[in-house]
Amino acid sequence: MANLLEVEGLWAGYGDASVLEDISFSIESGASLALLGRNGMGKTTLLATLMGATRQTRGKLRFGEHDLAAMPSHRRAHVGLGWVPQERDIFPSLSVEENLTVVARPGAWDLRRVYQTFPRLQERRSNMGNQLSGGEQQMLAIGRALMLNPRMLLLDEPLEGLAPLIVQELLRSIETMVREGSMAMILVEQHAHQILPITQNALVLERGRVVHHGASTALAADPAALDRWLGVAGH
Missing domain, CATH: 3.40.50.300 (P-loop containing nucleotide triphosphate hydrolases)
Known part of the structure; x- marks a missing residue:
């Protein structure tokens, strides 16, 4: 390859x-x-x-x-290139779903697939970014990078x-x-x-x-x- x-x-x-x-x-x-x-x-x-x-x-x-x-x-x-930095850099005043869709690019990774991968995000899709636990914020940061449909993460x-x-x-x-x-x-x-x-x-x-x-x-x-x-x- x-x-x-x-x-x-x-x-x-x-x-x-x-x-x-x-x-x-x-x-x-x-x-x-x-x-x-x-x-x-x-x-x-x-x-x-x-x-x-x-x-x-x-x-x-x-x-x-x-x-x-x-x-x-x-x-x-x-x-x-999709980057998930240590600081996560999610948007605190946007909902989980808005965080994911604001950067979305066409491809295999869409909302449905991110929610399948991280069910917690679907449960909290209406919560603001600053209402999530540290682990949920990390899942959101990864999910947002995946919504870019990167060739490398x-x-x-x-x-x-x-x-x-x-x-x-x-x-x-x-x-x-x-x-x-x-x-x-x-x-x-x-x-x-x-x-x-x-x-x-x-x-x-x-x-x-x-x-x-x-x-x-x-x-x-x-x-x-x-x-x-x-x-x-x-x-």
Whole structure:
């Protein structure tokens, strides 16, 4: 299968400071990547760079037939990148349904399918965004990104700070999306043991550089590597 995303020799950061140094990897259409590393190692910066929210100083970024480096950030969603940032950024004064439909683009992901994936959102479709729990807000943020019908979904720590039951619910939904393979996915998460079983490949960043890139199953089976790069084996 052809590569959807190609990152080659990427350097990027904020202002004059480089956070990412010589990053190279690729993702095929429909494939999934666990993006791992300790706090402050560049994971969020990498997603932000894909969305055009940092200063790219060197390297190539290709998404399908598009040169992302030459594309303004507001156009990247239109070519198929869906981003769910840590802050969620839902519209607090719009209802759940309005949050979902205000950004909708034609495709397989519509209101019916989002509600099937996240039944809680259908139950609360008339609630305002600021009336939802943290877990429900996260579901809404993911659902809103899906309504863009992206070719690739970028999830930045979607499980952070959520109750265990909500975490399991979200993990099941994410795993289903990965299995369907209708879109590629990059999933940032602190807890490797939660996402290595549901992703195909893993990339580990340390001080803004790639220190590991390979199959998720192989990394999950290597406690010494997990301990070296993430601090605690698998956790």
